[in-house]
Amino acid sequence: MSSKVITLNNGHKMPVVGLGTYKSSPGVVRQAIIDAIEAGYRHFDCAWFYGNETEIGDALREIISSGKVKREDLFITSKLWNNFHRKEKVVLMLKETLSYLKLDYIDLFLVHWPFAFKENGPLWPITEGADAYSDTDYLETWEGMEECVKKGYAKSIGISNFNSEQIDRLLKYCKIKPAVNQVEANPNLNQKKLTKFCKEREIVITAYCPLGRVGEAAERGFPTPTVLDPKVAEIGEKYNKTPAQVVLNYLISLGMVVIPKSVTKSRIIENINVFDFQLNPEELAYLDSCNKDSRVCSLDMFQDHKYYPFNLEF
Ligand SMILES: NC(=O)C1=CN([C@@H]2O[C@H](COP(=O)(O)OP(=O)(O)OC[C@H]3O[C@@H](n4cnc5c(N)ncnc54)[C@H](OP(=O)(O)O)[C@@H]3O)[C@@H](O)[C@H]2O)C=CC1
Numbered sequence: 433m434s435s436k437v438i439t440l441n442n443g444h445k446m447p448v449v450g451l452g453t454y455k456s457s458p459g460v461v462r463q464a465i466i467d468a469i470e471a472g473y474r475h476f477d478c479a480w481f482y483g484n485e486t487e488i489g490d491a492l493r494e495i496i497s498s499g500k501v502k503r504e505d506l507f508i509t510s511k512l513w514n515n516f517h518r519k520e521k522v523v524l525m526l527k528e529t530l531s532y533l534k535l536d537y538i539d540l541f542l543v544h545w546p547f548a549f550k551e552n553g554p555l556w557p558i559t560e561g562a563d564a565y566s567d568t569d570y571l572e573t574w575e576g577m578e579e580c581v582k583k584g585y586a587k588s589i590g591i592s593n594f595n596s597e598q599i600d601r602l603l604k605y606c607k608i609k610p611a612v613n614q615v616e617a618n619p620n621l622n623q624k625k626l627t628k629f630c631k632e633r634e635i636v637i638t639a640y641c642p643l644g645r646v647g648e649a650a651e652r653g654f655p656t657p658t659v660l661d662p663k664v665a666e667i668g669e670k671y672n673k674t675p676a677q678v679v680l681n682y683l684i685s686l687g688m689v690v691i692p693k694s695v696t697k698s699r700i701i702e703n704i705n706v707f708d709f710q711l712n713p714e715e716l717a718y719l720d721s722c723n724k725d726s727r728v729c730s731l732d733m734f735q736d737h738k739y740y741p742f743n744l745e746f
């Protein structure tokens with residue numbers, strides 16, 4: 433099984449299913465990437481912030497040098513972390529990511545969040561609060577992102593966790609349009625309004641936390657993931673599919689790219705086998721009815737930041 437692809441606003445093609453890598457520990461991520469390649473994945477979602485790009489790079493080098501897959505058949509995403517939003521920092525940070533990933537270019541580079549933190553401050557300033565914020569404007573950051581394309585280090589650039597106002601402000605300013613907005617999306621937060629808004633502007637939505645981060649939801653008090661809903665399991669049984677496959681198929685039917693994370697071989701295989709069934713209108717309506725606009729990644733500890741994105745409806 434391999435993934436379908438979607439065409440971005442610059443003509444580049446992006447596989448509709450990718451493997452998430454947040455919290456895929458350095459010791460296990462190599463095997464997860466190898467298992468994913470075997471299962472048909474060609475799209476990998478990475479980030480400097482995840483602290484595992486070196487090991488992902490080792491796996492990619494191994495796979496490419498074995499001849500199993502060519503570099504040009506892969507779609508690799510990474511993201512610029514919040515401490516490095518100054519224009520001069522952006523290319524330098526991408527070059528650091530490229531050295532970890534052992535690649536000459538990535539396919540997609542995203543601004544991870546619209547808000548910035550001080551350059552020499554903590555990466556995750558939950559105790560320092562506003563003292564650790566920087567008011568570097570994401571429009572300045574975007575100039576650095578455009579430099580990454582001009583220098584050939586990124587084929588496409590995009591944003592993550594941007595709201596509709598931030599997107600329109602960026603669109604008025606940019607020379608290169610963002611190709612993608614990566615945001616949380618799952619049946620609890622189906623992002624229909626933001627998806628429509630982005631589609632009208634030729635921006636593809638990538639759904640992160642598509643499974644509602646099910647592995648840690650109960651213990652961390654996240655909204656109960658829809659993959660645990662018995663009704664979703666019942667829908668899946670009809671097609672001989674698991675709840676995760678139903679949810680991923682639903683998000684893809686809404687026009688999104690999905691990047692489920694797993695380090696478990698059977699689930700890695702399961703999460704890409706989502707293209708051979710179609711939910712009927714009643715089943716789609718049930719999944720629509722699960723929407724509560726509730727987030728796993730609200731990051732509300734940063735809600736007093738000038739560029740915090742979730743104080744708007746979408
Ligand atoms: N741009 C941003 O700000 C953000 C981006 N992301 C990206 O999105 C990716 C996905 O989101 P993430 O937060 O990881 O959460 P997900 O919704 O992908 O959930 C991951 C959890 O689900 C489990 N899981 C995976 N497949 C199945 C399955 N078929 N059945 C049951 N459980 C399953 C995994 O367990 P196991 O691994 O043990 O199999 C893991 O515990 C991230 O890894 C990251 O790449 C995420 C958050 C924010």
Ligand SMILES: O=C1CO[C@H](CO)[C@@H](O)[C@@H]1O
Pocket residue numbers: 454479544729731
């Ligand atoms: O990519 C990410 C993974 O999840 C984190 C929160 O748990 C986010 O802050 C971050 O954007």
